[in-house]
Every structure is written in C-alpha cells, then in structure tokens.
C-alpha cells in the first residue's frame with residue numbers, strides 16, 4: 001500500500017512525488033551485504049523519539065490567520081535583515097519564519113570532482129555481468145567516447161564556516177551526486193552558507209520555500225538593486241548566505257504525508273549548471289511532525305531519488321571531459337553517436353543499477369521522495 005502525492009512545481013521542468021511504504025511492505029526486502037554500512041551509520045532510537053513526539057504534539061499550533069500574520073511580519077523583518085550578507089552579521093539577525101520555528105544552518109560548497117556513473121563497472125540491474133555492447137555506448141571509454149567518468153560540479157556539505165571538514169549523514173549512502181538533503185519544519189528558516197570552490201560562478205536557488213531577491217540565487221532580468229542581485233552568481237572562491245523562509249505553503253497539503261520534497265539547484269545558467277551536477281533535495285515537514293533534525297518523526301528512513309538523464313553535452317565541463325578522457329580536441333560536429341554517448345540515464349547519478357542499494361529493515365517506516373527533472 002502506498003500513499004502518493006504529486007506536486008507540479010513552478011520551474012516547469014520538474015515534478016516531485018513522495019511515496020510512503022506502509023510497515024508491512026518493507027518486510028525483509030533489500031537486505032543485503034550493505035546492511036553493515038547502515039548499522040555503522042546508526043539507526044533512529046524509537047523509544048527516545050516517541051517521548052519527543054508526545055511533547056511535540058502538545059505544542060500549540062500557530063495557524064490560520066495568525067500564522068499568516070506571523071509569516072507577513074517575519075517576511076518583513078527578513079527583508080530588512082537579509083541585506084548584510086556576511087555569515088556573521090546574518091547569524092545575529094535571522095529569525096525563524098514562525099515564532100516556534102528554528103533557524104537551520106547548512107554549510108554547502110560547490111566543488112569540481114570526477115564522478116563515476118558506474119563505479120561497480122558492471123550491469124547491476126539483472127545479470128551483474130560486464131557491460132554489453134549497447135551499454136558500452138554510454139559507459140565505455142575510448143578514443144572517441146568519454147565513458148562512465150565525468151568531471152562535474154557537486155554540492156558538498158561541510159560541518160561549519162571553515163569549510164574544512166565534510167559532514168556525513170546516513171542518507172549519504174544513496175544520494176549519489178545529489179547535494180545534501182536540506183530538512184526543515186514549517187515555521188523554520190533555512191540559512192545556507194554557500195562557498196563556491198569551483199572554477200566558475202554558481203549559485204543556490206530553491207524551489208518551494210520563501211526568499212527575497214537577495215536570496216533567490218537566480219540570474220533574473222527583472223531589475224533590482226545591486227544588493228538584490230548579490231546572490232545571483234557567486235564568483236569562484238566567494239561565500240554567500242542565502243536565507244529561505246519555510247511558510248506553511250512550503251509544507252505538506254492536507255492530504256499529503258507528513259513531509260514533501262522540493263529541490264534546490266544552481267541557477268546562473270539553470271540547464272548547464274544542473275547538467276554539471278549542481279542539484280540537491282529539500283524536505284519540508286509539517287509543523288509539529290518533525291524530529292529535532294527536521295525529518296518527519298513518523299518515518300524511520302528517507303531516500304531522495306532523482307531520475308535524470310544527465311545531458312553531459314550541455315554541462316559546462318564537456319570540453320574538459322573530452323580533453324581529459326578522449327583523444328578528441330572538441331565535440332565532433334554532427335556526430336549523433338558521440339552526443340548519445342553523453343546522455344547518462346541515471347538515478348542519483350548512477351546508471352545500470354549502480355546506485356547503492358537502499359537498505360531498510362522489517363518494520364522500518366520508509367519514505368521515498370521521487371524527483372524527476374529534464375527529459
């Protein structure tokens with residue numbers, strides 16, 4: 001039994017669906033040798049969480065007209081507060097979107113890495129065997145084809161403002177080339193401290209949540225002051241603070257489960273940036289339904305999955321990849337086969353079943369957030 005919900009989002013290129021497996025459905029499936037990895041990451045302690053949940057439910061809920069007033073007020077305050085864009089000054093002035101919300105800080109860098117679409121080097125959907133001829137079109141490296149590895153730019157999460165130590169989360173095992181999943185409860189404010197460690201300008205632009213112009217993270221031609229445009233494109237080496245409110249409309253609707261998914265992505269050139277790899281998920285939990293970390297308390301494990309044909313022909317790094325991995329100097333003109341070889345049909349950046357198996361246990365309550373972009 002599933003619960004489905006579908007949202008059609010404003011960028012037009014994207015649909016998000018979230019699917020909840022009921023307890024009985026997850027019985028003994030997907031148990032395999034990767035379970036050990038998950039154990040090492042730890043699992044949720046249900047007893048502790050249950051007492052927190054009870055406390056949470058007793059909390060009065062700000063809603064309706066009062067809630068809207070709070071949003072309007074806070075939005076007004078944020079509009080003024082968001083102008084100074086250093087991390088330090090922003091930390092002092094940022095308020096949660098609703099009075100009982102919290103401010104959640106994330107430290108995220110854009111970094112150039114070599115990504116492997118098929119690290120298991122085998123077809124893992126059916127046979128576990130070496131790639132056949134048809135599959136080698138996409139994953140085979142030759143003088144004229146790039147193969148399974150590409151230079152990409154990805155969002156990488158760090159522990160703090162020094163951007164020195166990376167942050168690791170249980171969801172890392174399956175999120176592949178997606179950026180870290182941002183979590184928030186309705187009423188919170190998300191603060192992203194973004195550092196561009198890549199070689200060209202990038203940004204972070206969210207769907208679903210509230211932002212003023214300075215935190216939109218998109219190249220737009222709608223006027224606006226210099227301060228309004230400061231977050232549009234962050235130059236290499238620079239840092240920027242994006243402030244995103246999480247009003248009620250960003251959360252689940254009345255018939256949704258306790259959380260819904262959105263995405264964020266770089267939007268200097270949305271198409272080229274996303275195909276370069278700069279995209280991540282964001283989960284908003286209904287007010288009163290979140291654990292301390294923002295994840296929904298009625299779910300034990302979440303998997304964010306992005307179904308995307310990564311068109312490496314449209315990535316900023318196509319020429320880099322050609323020079324690095326082939327004997328060509330540039331993309332051959334009118335060569336359909338070359339173009340085809342760079343269309344990577346993947347889930348979270350893994351092709352042919354190379355996505356690490358999502359592991360769940362009997363009685364786990366599991367939620368999949370299924371995100372589709374591109375074609």
Ligand SMILES: [Cu+2]
Nearest residue numbers: 011207265270
């Ligand atoms: Cu978008």
